[in-house]
Amino acid sequence: MSKSANFPKEVRERAVRLVLEQQDSHASQWSAIGSVAAKIGCTHETLRRWVRQAERDEGKRAGPTTSEQERIKALERENRELRQANEILRKASAYFAQAELDRRPK
Known part of the structure; x- marks a missing residue:
């Protein structure tokens, strides 16, 4: 604050x-x-x-005006959240790809 x-x-x-x-x-x-x-x-x-x-x-x-500063903060926050979501998806994709490779063929 x-x-x-x-x-x-x-x-x-x-x-x-x-x-x-x-x-x-x-x-x-x-x-x-x-x-x-x-x-x-x-x-x-x-x-x-x-x-x-x-x-x-x-x-x-x-x-920058006050409204522009508020918009910049909102965009930075959204950008940070999207980067975090992309990182989670990237790790999940790697995990499932590794699990698929580790499966034994029948």
Whole structure:
């Protein structure tokens, strides 16, 4: 479980919105992140990652969006399961082939 899951989605969205709204009144986005992070009780780095992901989701920054990341995880999981199934079938096939060779002819 990721640490960001400790905060409800509404809190994360509100924190990101506050950073984006307040970054003009601060010297940099990092200082705005620091200010908001202290108020909601998360680390600067956690809030920075939330902001970067929100920027990717809005198309303001290059990289995979949240939905694309979820799709990639699902495909990787499916790929892993299929590899395991293929390995089981390969071993079963080898076992039955060996059993067929070991049978005594009548």
